[in-house]
Amino acid sequence: MDLHSTILGLLSWKPFSGYDLKGIISDSNLFYWSGNNNQIYKVLLELQRDGLVSFEVQQQQSLPAKKIYSINDQGRAVLRQSLLQKPQVSDWPKSFLIQLAWSDCLTDDEVLDLLNFYEQELISHLSLLQGEAERRENSPHRTAREAYLWRRIADNFILATQTELQWTSETRKAISEGNL
Amino acid sequence: MDLHSTILGLLSWKPFSGYDLKGIISDSNLFYWSGNNNQIYKVLLELQRDGLVSFEVQQQQSLPAKKIYSINDQGRAVLRQSLLQKPQVSDWPKSFLIQLAWSDCLTDDEVLDLLNFYEQELISHLSLLQGEAERRENSPHRTAREAYLWRRIADNFILATQTELQWTSETRKAISEGNL
DNA sequence: ACCACCATGTAAGTTGTTACATGATTTG
DNA sequence: CAAATCATGTAACAACTTACATGGTGGT
Numbered sequence: 236m237d238l239h240s241t242i243l244g245l246l247s248w249k250p251f252s253g254y255d256l257k258g259i260i261s262d263s264n265l266f267y268w269s270g271n272n273n274q275i276y277k278v279l280l281e282l283q284r285d286g287l288v289s290f291e292v293q294q295q296q297s298l299p300a301k302k303i304y305s306i307n308d309q310g311r312a313v314l315r316q317s318l319l320q321k322p323q324v325s326d327w328p329k330s331f332l333i334q335l336a337w338s339d340c341l342t343d344d345e346v347l348d349l350l351n352f353y354e355q356e357l358i359s360h361l362s363l364l365q366g367e368a369e370r371r372e373n374s375p376h377r378t379a380r381e382a383y384l385w386r387r388i389a390d391n392f393i394l395a396t397q398t399e400l401q402w403t404s405e406t407r408k409a410i411s412e413g414n415l
Numbered sequence: 416m417d418l419h420s421t422i423l424g425l426l427s428w429k430p431f432s433g434y435d436l437k438g439i440i441s442d443s444n445l446f447y448w449s450g451n452n453n454q455i456y457k458v459l460l461e462l463q464r465d466g467l468v469s470f471e472v473q474q475q476q477s478l479p480a481k482k483i484y485s486i487n488d489q490g491r492a493v494l495r496q497s498l499l500q501k502p503q504v505s506d507w508p509k510s511f512l513i514q515l516a517w518s519d520c521l522t523d524d525e526v527l528d529l530l531n532f533y534e535q536e537l538i539s540h541l542s543l544l545q546g547e548a549e550r551r552e553n554s555p556h557r558t559a560r561e562a563y564l565w566r567r568i569a570d571n572f573i574l575a576t577q578t579e580l581q582w583t584s585e586t587r588k589a590i591s592e593g594n595l
Numbered sequence: 596a597c598c599a600c601c602a603t604g605t606a607a608g609t610t611g612t613t614a615c616a617t618g619a620t621t622t623g
Numbered sequence: 624c625a626a627a628t629c630a631t632g633t634a635a636c637a638a639c640t641t642a643c644a645t646g647g648t649g650g651t
Binding site (some may be wrong): 236240241244247248264265266267311314315317318319320321322323324325326327328329330331332333334335336337338339340341343345346349352353356357360375377378379380381382383384385387388390391392394395396398399402406409410415 | 416420421424427428444445446447491494495497498499500501502503504505506507508509510511512513514515516517518519520521523525526529532533536537540555557558559560561562563564565567568570571572574575576578579582586589590595
């Protein structure tokens, strides 16, 4: 699942402009790309060149014109293929763990400060995720199954963060109490 | 925590050749880079140019010579700074969730196949992680704290995978039973 | 004979990031 | 009057990947 498929997926939900996509991608936890202009506009041009999407220019009074991109049948077919790829487990960068791995360079207090800070970050991240999950404005609900899966996706982030939080607080307690 | 810091960290454990580092990095879950030659040898040259590491050539009979890299005090100082960076929560890419997000393009059976496959992948990944955690050869244990933290790091991967597995099997059950 | 391992490195390409450029409009 | 928002795009750079090049050794 790369940015091409991500954008095709979003367009399979509804038509968007490049600017819309940029906002959605950079705001969401799920679509993790930075949402920088360069890539999104480039990918849209490529998708159009490959005949998977098309756009209509929508003029606006007192605002710049938009290019509203829509997916076509060929785009939907390509998307379908990428959705059917064998899913693989992705163990990805947990840079905090690398920090802890070389903690022999740090004092006990410095390690505890790191753990405390990370714990606080997780707590505020968690409440952010929970807030988003309750609001739930920007998710598609074309079928009951889709609505259910989008709830489950939000839950996945929350569960992962809760697990990480519990791990962190246990680790912090063990370090601070010297129970190694 | 980028590749530079990762390599400095490994060298702060013990001296390694580029080839050693390549093996360690590509084998480990923690150091997630692909461990391709190009980057590792390039980073080693940069670290040496910046005066953070040095190397000795070690001749071997019937095998090519090695460059054994060692970290110096300046390197340790730079590493320390990067270890003291404020840790940030990384919501890393879960491409499987993006696949599920656009499942409206797929049939119920196709979604179930994906969930089943992913579940099996997680199960085998989990037993791999657990096996590694039991063997535990390649971890430093200069202090009790370091040994403890390396155990906890391994636990972190296991816990995260268990959480993901439970989430997946619950989701699969709900979809297969139609409890949306 | 062929493949994998050891060991270093380079070339060519893709992908991703930050920052810039333009220019009207709205908000503080 | 500075700033953020809307909207498109480009330039320059950094990071990462795959594949190639060399060449001896050891296993099947």
